Amino acid sequence: MSEEQFWTIISPLNQSILGFAIRLLNNKESAKDVHQDTLEKLWQKRSSLKKEKNIRAFAMTIIKNKCIDVIRAQGRYQDHSIEDIELYSKQAYEDKDIIEHIKLKMKQLPTQQQMIIELKDFQGFGNEEIGEIMGMTVNNVRVNLSRGRKTLTKHFKHEWQ
Amino acid sequence: MSGNRLTYLEEKFQEGKLSAPEKEELEFLLRENPENELNMYFQWVNQTKQETDIVVSKGDFFSKLSTTKKSRYSSFIKYAAVLLIVLMAGYFAAPQLIQNNKEDITEAEIENAYQESLKTFLALSSYLNKGLQDMHQGLDFSAPFKDLKQLNTTTENLLKHENNK
Numbered sequence: 001m002s003e004e005q006f007w008t009i010i011s012p013l014n015q016s017i018l019g020f021a022i023r024l025l026n027n028k029e030s031a032k033d034v035h036q037d038t039l040e041k042l043w044q045k046r047s048s049l050k051k052e053k054n055i056r057a058f059a060m061t062i063i064k065n066k067c068i069d070v071i072r073a074q075g076r077y078q079d080h081s082i083e084d085i086e087l088y089s090k091q092a093y094e095d096k097d098i099i100e101h102i103k104l105k106m107k108q109l110p111t112q113q114q115m116i117i118e119l120k121d122f123q124g125f126g127n128e129e130i131g132e133i134m135g136m137t138v139n140n141v142r143v144n145l146s147r148g149r150k151t152l153t154k155h156f157k158h159e160w161q
Numbered sequence: 162m163s164g165n166r167l168t169y170l171e172e173k174f175q176e177g178k179l180s181a182p183e184k185e186e187l188e189f190l191l192r193e194n195p196e197n198e199l200n201m202y203f204q205w206v207n208q209t210k211q212e213t214d215i216v217v218s219k220g221d222f223f224s225k226l227s228t229t230k231k232s233r234y235s236s237f238i239k240y241a242a243v244l245l246i247v248l249m250a251g252y253f254a255a256p257q258l259i260q261n262n263k264e265d266i267t268e269a270e271i272e273n274a275y276q277e278s279l280k281t282f283l284a285l286s287s288y289l290n291k292g293l294q295d296m297h298q299g300l301d302f303s304a305p306f307k308d309l310k311q312l313n314t315t316t317e318n319l320l321k322h323e324n325n326k
Contacts, residue, residue: 007219014217022213032215039222102205120177121206127177145177153175153202 001046009049010042013056016123017063023118024067026107034070038063054129061133064115071111078110105152113148120145166190171199276324283320289313 017038021031041062042049052058071077106114112134119125119133130141170187173179179187191200293310 003219003223007222011219015214018215018217019210019213022215023209028215035217036222036225040226043226098201099205099208102201103209122210124181126181142177146175149175149177149202153199 001049006043006046006049009055010039010059013059014039016056017059020060020118020123021063021067023122024114025070030070034063034066037066054132057125057129057133060119060123060125064133067115068111076111078108080110102152109148109151113144113151116141116144117148117152167194167197171197174199279320279324283317283324286313286317286320290317 014035018031018035021034021038022028025031025034038059042059049055068077106117109117115134116130119130120127125133127138127141127145130145131138134141136144167187167190170179170183170190173183174187187199188203191197191203194200290310290313293313
């Protein structure tokens with residue numbers, strides 16, 4: 001496979017896999033390194049790439065594993081939610097950007113839930129595909145997705161109304 | 162009606178059970194109800210996506226790829242050179258060391274070492290015997306202690322015999 005052919009396959013996925021790493025690692029430089037490593041791995045496997053049924057899911061699995069390695073090395077891997085710290089007073093909620101609040105909440109989620117929300121809401125994968133990428137059952141994906149979304153939106157009803 | 166439908170879709174969304182067409186429908190209904198807080202969630206997704214979308218050029222990737230290849234190749238050469246030097250040093254130094262060892266140890270020295278070892282054993286045995294005799298004078302020893310004393314006497318006799326050879 002030539003460089004041109006490889007790039008034709010990979011370029012449509014590039015933005016989403018790099019975006020995945022940036023959002024998960026919260027660091028553009030680390031994310032670029034992980035992205036480059038992922039593309040190199042795909043380049044090494046270029047001869048068998050066309051046989052892959054779902055190249056996007058395959059690429060996402062590689063970058064997901066590399067992100068987990070980096071997160072673990074930084075000691076940031078979260079098995080459980082970080083204790084919910086009330087960052088702002090009730091009044092301050094109204095003034096603060098709600099989106100910023102969701103961003104903070106996202107960082108407090110367990111790493112797996114962050115990844116599942118990322119794959120579902122940012123990347124548009126179905127629950128089955130996410131199960132394959134994450135190596136878990138569809139039901140586990142649904143449970144983690146539900147828990148994550150509920151945590152991110154739980155203040156909607158009672159804090160801002 | 163749309164209110165009920167929106168609530169139903171919101172609940173399914175929270176449960177993680179929403180299908181792709183249902184998600185599109187939910188987003189459509191949310192646009193019609195801008196006051197609904199769930200709009201914030203989708204705004205967050207869109208805003209974060211925009212902030213983190215970076216385009217990577219083909220040239221960037223392949224230039225880094227060739228750099229990585231070169232650095233890996235040069236690292237390989239460095240390790241190979243170091244290994245070669247170590248092996249060559251070993252090849253030249255090892256026979257000399259073996260030769261030196263052979264020359265250093267003479268027959269007389271081996272015999273001397275053997276005699277010294279015997280003396281050490283004899284001394285050790287006599288100390289044990291003396292200790293046992295002291296204890297024997299004061300106490301009636303149990304069978305294992307008597308056996309040990311016998312063993313020490315036998316050992317001493319054997320060593321004396323060896324020494325007198």
